[in-house]
Amino acid sequence: MLIARSAKATIVGAGVLLFLSTASPADAYVGPGAGFALLGSFFVIFATMILAGVSLLILPFRTLWRIMKRRTKVKPLVPRVIVVGFDGQDTRITEKLMAEGKMPNFSRLAERGCYSRLRTTFPSITPVAWSSFSTGVNPGKHNIFDFLDRDPRTYLPRLSSAYIGSVDRFLKIGKYRIPLAKPEIRLLRKSKAFWKVLGEHNIWSTILRVPITFPPERFYGAQLGAMCIPDLLGTQGTFMLFTTRPESEAFQEGGMRLDLKGDGDQWKGTVKGPENIMIADNPPLELSFQLEIDRKEQTGRLTVGSEQVDLKLGVLSEWAKLEFKVVPGMKVAGLCRMMLTEMDDHVSLYLSPINIEPEKPAMPISHPGYYSTYLEKRIGPYATLGLAEDTWALNEKVTNDQAFWTQSQDVELEREKMFFAALDRLRKGCLVTVFDATDRIQHMYWRYSEKGHPAAQDTDNPEFADAIEKHYLLNDSLLGRVLDRLNDDDALFVLSDHGFTSFRRGVNLNAWLLQEGYLYLKEDADGTSEWLQDVDWSRTSVYAVGLVGIFLNIKGREEHGIVAPGEEVEKLKMELQQKLAGFEDREKSEIGINEAFDTDLIYRGPYKGNAPDLLIGYNHGYRISWDCAAGKVAGAVFEDNIKAWSGDHIVDPRLVPGIFLSNHKINNDDPSIVDLAPTILTLFGLQPAPHMEGSSLLDPADITPAKN
Amino acid sequence: MFSSAKIKLDKSLVDRIRKFSEIAGYASPEEFITHALEKELAHLEDADSEEEIKKRLQGLGYMS
Numbered sequence: 056m057l058i059a060r061s062a063k064a065t066i067v068g069a070g071v072l073l074f075l076s077t078a079s080p081a082d083a084y085v086g087p088g089a090g091f092a093l094l095g096s097f098f099v100i101f102a103t104m105i106l107a108g109v110s111l112l113i114l115p116f117r118t119l120w121r122i123m124k125r126r127t128k129v130k131p132l133v134p135r136v137i138v139v140g141f142d143g144q145d146t147r148i149t150e151k152l153m154a155e156g157k158m159p160n161f162s163r164l165a166e167r168g169c170y171s172r173l174r175t176t177f178p179s180i181t182p183v184a185w186s187s188f189s190t191g192v193n194p195g196k197h198n199i200f201d202f203l204d205r206d207p208r209t210y211l212p213r214l215s216s217a218y219i220g221s222v223d224r225f226l227k228i229g230k231y232r233i234p235l236a237k238p239e240i241r242l243l244r245k246s247k248a249f250w251k252v253l254g255e256h257n258i259w260s261t262i263l264r265v266p267i268t269f270p271p272e273r274f275y276g277a278q279l280g281a282m283c284i285p286d287l288l289g290t291q292g293t294f295m296l297f298t299t300r301p302e303s304e305a306f307q308e309g310g311m312r313l314d315l316k317g318d319g320d321q322w323k324g325t326v327k328g329p330e331n332i333m334i335a336d337n338p339p340l341e342l343s344f345q346l347e348i349d350r351k352e353q354t355g356r357l358t359v360g361s362e363q364v365d366l367k368l369g370v371l372s373e374w375a376k377l378e379f380k381v382v383p384g385m386k387v388a389g390l391c392r393m394m395l396t397e398m399d400d401h402v403s404l405y406l407s408p409i410n411i412e413p414e415k416p417a418m419p420i421s422h423p424g425y426y427s428t429y430l431e432k433r434i435g436p437y438a439t440l441g442l443a444e445d446t447w448a449l450n451e452k453v454t455n456d457q458a459f460w461t462q463s464q465d466v467e468l469e470r471e472k473m474f475f476a477a478l479d480r481l482r483k484g485c486l487v488t489v490f491d492a493t494d495r496i497q498h499m500y501w502r503y504s505e506k507g508h509p510a511a512q513d514t515d516n517p518e519f520a521d522a523i524e525k526h527y528l529l530n531d532s533l534l535g536r537v538l539d540r541l542n543d544d545d546a547l548f549v550l551s552d553h554g555f556t557s558f559r560r561g562v563n564l565n566a567w568l569l570q571e572g573y574l575y576l577k578e579d580a581d582g583t584s585e586w587l588q589d590v591d592w593s594r595t596s597v598y599a600v601g602l603v604g605i606f607l608n609i610k611g612r613e614e615h616g617i618v619a620p621g622e623e624v625e626k627l628k629m630e631l632q633q634k635l636a637g638f639e640d641r642e643k644s645e646i647g648i649n650e651a652f653d654t655d656l657i658y659r660g661p662y663k664g665n666a667p668d669l670l671i672g673y674n675h676g677y678r679i680s681w682d683c684a685a686g687k688v689a690g691a692v693f694e695d696n697i698k699a700w701s702g703d704h705i706v707d708p709r710l711v712p713g714i715f716l717s718n719h720k721i722n723n724d725d726p727s728i729v730d731l732a733p734t735i736l737t738l739f740g741l742q743p744a745p746h747m748e749g750s751s752l753l754d755p756a757d758i759t760p761a762k763n
Numbered sequence: 764m765f766s767s768a769k770i771k772l773d774k775s776l777v778d779r780i781r782k783f784s785e786i787a788g789y790a791s792p793e794e795f796i797t798h799a800l801e802k803e804l805a806h807l808e809d810a811d812s813e814e815e816i817k818k819r820l821q822g823l824g825y826m827s
Contacts, residue, residue: 160769203820209810214819245798247790290821307820536783586813661798746790 082097084487090610129256130756133546136735137478138487140188140265141714142181143494143704144551146172149714152527160535164549164716173715174727175553176658178603178670179708181494182216182282184552184728185266187512190246191271191732195244195660198245199267200667203601208615210587212600212686214291215265216243216283220466222332231382233431240270240419245662246746250276250485256285258739259484261477264470266552269441270540271422278422279473279528280428281489284441287329287417288378290438292408294448297324299401310445315346317404322346322402326359328379328386328409340379340387343663347443348398355395357404364402368395374436377409386410390436394458407462410439433476437469444495450698457497459588464529467492472532478540485735486670490533496526497555501702505557509695544759546738549719550670552728554711558703560640561680562647562673564599565688571634573597576689589688593617596627600686602705603678604654604667612664624668628653631669640677640693647677647693649707659748672707679705772796 082348110117152158153165161170171682176184176194178201186199196198204215220239225232250260254275262268262278268278286292299322303312315322328340344359355366355376364375374395378386379479389409395405411417413436420439421427431437444463448454454462467490474488500522502510534549541547568574569582573596576582580589587598592608592615598604607624610616631651638648671679680699681689689710704711715726723730730752734744737751738758772780777792786797 101776189791192790193789209813211810211813213811213816219819245790245794247794270790286820288818290818293821331826379793586817588813663794744790745785746788 060608066748077566085224086414086498106367107302110290114123117247127583129258131258131483131739133544133738133754134483135481135542135545136485136548137537137541137545138485138548138550138731138735139474139534140185141488141493141549141551142185142266142489142491143497143528143553143555144530144714145497145554145556146714148523148527148710150462152531154195154526156717157524157528158531160531160538161549161716162536164534164547168718169716169721171200171715171721171726173550173713174725175708175713176728177652177654177708179553179704179706179711180603181552181703182267184713185282185489187242187729188243188550188552189250189265189267189603190244191249191707191729191743191749193658193729193748194666195658195663196246196746196748197660198243198662198665200654200665201603204243204665205606210590210592210598210600212586214283214680215601216659217241218243219271219285220290223646230335230454232335234332242267242272245728247744248272248274249735250274250487252736252741252744254483255738256739261481261484261486263473263477263486263488264491265487266286268443270419273422274660276422276484277426277477280420280439280441281426281491282441283419284439285422285692286440287387287409287411289329290326290445292406292442292445294408294445294453295326295406296448296453297397297406298403300403310451310453317346320348320350322348324404326377326406326409328377328389333382333385340381342377342379344563346402346404348400348402353395353398355398355404357393360383364393364394366395368398369455369457370394371407371458371465376412376436382540388418389417390439392462396453405448405458405558407445407448408440410443412440412552413437430473430476434469434472437467437473438679442495443490444492446495446499446700449499449698452699456500456516456522460496460519460522463492463495467529473537475540478537485739492529493526493530493551494555497523497702499702501555501557502699505701507702508557508559509615510697510699510701512697541718546753546758547716548731548734549714549716550728550731551703551713553708553713555704556706556711557676558678558696558701559676560645560647560678561694562640562671562681563680563683563687563692563694564605564688565686567692568597568599568605569688573631573665576688586686587688588623588686597631599683601667601681602684605651607668621636628655628668635669635671642693645676646674648672648711649674673705673707673756675710677706678703711716717752719753719758721756723750723752726752 062400099121140563153162176187182199182202183194186197190197200213200214203212205212218241222234222236224235250262253260260276264279264281266282269284271278271280295311295313297313299315315324317323323345326342330337331340334597346357346359348355353368357364364372366372374390378388380386390412391409394405396405401467414431416427425714443466449459465606470490476484500519502508503519551683575591576589578593595608596618597605597607607618608616609618609620635648637646637653640647650672654669680694729749733747733749734752736743780795782794784792789795
């Protein structure tokens with residue numbers, strides 16, 4: 056199906072406004088373990104109509120009540136605060152391009168207000184840094200220390216930011232099971248986001264795609280969630296490749312490889328959907344499709360259900376809607392993009408991860424629940440997956456540099472439309488939008504920018520030699536459009552959460568811990584199993600889980616802890632810090648690790664006990680290895696990184712500060728990302744909350760109060 | 764997700780929670796209480812299976 060954007064646009068108007076004021080979030084959920092549980096469509100329509108009627112009747116009273124509530128006592132210094140985040144925009148690259156005059160809008164803003172490097176969090180990664188931005192506190196108070204947490208009972212990793220439970224109560228009717236509860240979906244980021252504080256004072260915020268806002272929290276404003284929203288399968292993004300190639304040519308690590316059956320120009324395949332928990336044993340939902348190809352024209356037409364998708368070899372399709380039938384009268388829908396990747400001797404078709412459809416989301420991805428629907432009506436279909444750009448498929452060489460570029464830029468364009476739609480509607484309040492593509496582009500194209508990078512071997516496409524610079528210039532162009540639409544009395548902040556650097560060499564910390572006698576394998580185990588399954592915990596004192604640090608196996612904390620809390624822990628941490636300070640990669644005669652940081656000293660707050668005991672401060676060019684991240688112990692301590700994912704920022708945070716620009720001059724020459732929340736509260740005339748740690752970067756006396 | 768339930772606590776306990784939640788670095792007394800209860804529940808609840816965990820992490824680019 057090609058969704059008709061023009062037709063969608065016409066729907067915006069009175070119908071949407073009515074819907075916004077009346078509709079309730081769809082009672083449908085999809086997710087890992089949870090499968091899905093949803094109300095029948097008839098009931099949803101019936102309930103919506105009743106709600107619509109009641110809402111219209113009480114509309115005058117609601118309006119009056121809102122006007123009374125908004126008579127807030129606070130006196131904002133500015134009517135609007137606009138925050139534009141460019142995830143991962145690096146200081147060195149930005150400063151070089153500004154100095155060369157290639158980013159005139161960044162320079163214009165810097166001259167008008169300020170430009171500065173922005174201290175990031177320890178560690179310098181997206182979920183941690185944006186959580187500190189949102190809450191104004193260090194990770195010890197917001198509980199996000201990494202992409203991953205670990206379960207001390209099992210030593211297994213788990214997503215640090217969201218918990219999605221399962222349903223265990225059903226009503227059985229024949230072969231069907233009706234869930235009697237919704238699965239629990241819980242945000243694990245703690246403390247309080249500044250937009251929640253603003254809302255308590257009746258100040259509106261629109262928060263678009265700020266990482267670690269899934270599931271959405273209730274507040275006075277609107278929010279579209281971001282990082283860690285799963286795909287329809289409940290994973291962080293699983294692509295599918297339908298192919299006629301034999302099984303032996305399967306992927307090394309990820310994605311689903313599925314058969315394409317048929318011959319000549321007619322092919323068939325079956326898309327794997329989420330588990331159907333409405334039937335015993337949760338069989339996966341499936342969706343059959345037919346593919347007709349035209350080898351001469353290098354095109355294809357895919358028919359799935361009542362939808363038709365036109366395809367061209369090597370070109371990503373528009374969003375296509377996939378509807379999986381759950382039980383009679385019940386469907387769950389997702390969006391994906393497709394691409395024919397070959398049609399010679401073999402035929403292969405790429406299917407992007409199936410995004411939760413925003414129009415009728417199968418899981419809560421926005422606040423209010425209908426906000427994602429509203430956005431879909433305004434701008435058309437859009438990516439909802441947390442990490443929306445399919446880095447995995449490019450790593451596996453299923454897609455290519457061009458397809459990834461297209462995908463990233465299209466997501467960025469969707470985001471831009473959302474941002475400007477929100478900016479145009481905002482009269483008073485706060486708007487925050489994070490654009491992710493800067494991060495993804497640098498992860499995947501860094502190999503083009505660095506001679507001798509181990510992953511540069513196949514990077515012979517000159518079109519992408521300057522992909523990173525090209526994207527920075529697009530950011531500059533976007534900033535220009537923002538500046539053109541800014542009012543004189545608006546406050547604007549532009550920032551990134553961290554910078555970027557090369558990822559040439561991976562470090563397998565667990566292999567090193569094994570060598571040094573801190574970690575032991577079970578008898579007969581060779582250390583090649585994932586998730587530390589080969590580790591003998593009864594003898595292991597130190598282990599690495601996640602991406603940023605190492606844990607001690609502490610008695611009373613870990614299930615099979617052997618290190619006594621107190622003096623023994625402190626002694627062991629010191630010993631490890633000494634060994635890891637200036638840790639050398641002898642093969643390359645380079646320093647791989649600058650320093651290991653004791654989290655007991657760098658964090659404050661009630662959750663610091665959940666952090667890794669030591670954070671590893673890698674040098675430029677180094678990062679945790681792919682094997683170590685997957686929990687494998689075997690292999691060399693240092694290894695070349697040959698994947699397309701060739702740039703990173705999981706290094707010593709002092710090496711990768713973020714950028715900060717504002718249309719106001721600031722009072723601090725060393726700003727930190729935790730300063731943003733108190734600064735924004737100050738601009739709205741509020742005192743930063745006592746638990747917040749940063750301080751306002753602006754002096755209220757320097758800003759003329761906003762006119763009411 | 765947004766639903767909540769009320770639980771009665773002794774007033775003196777609530778006063779102590781109010782006093783110490785700020786000192787401990789919580790954003791609110793509710794966060795303090797929630798954290799305390801979640802820590803206790805973690806000892807009682809079952810851990811997720813390896814298969815389930817692996818599925819949830821699948822596709823996280825930093826690990827692929």
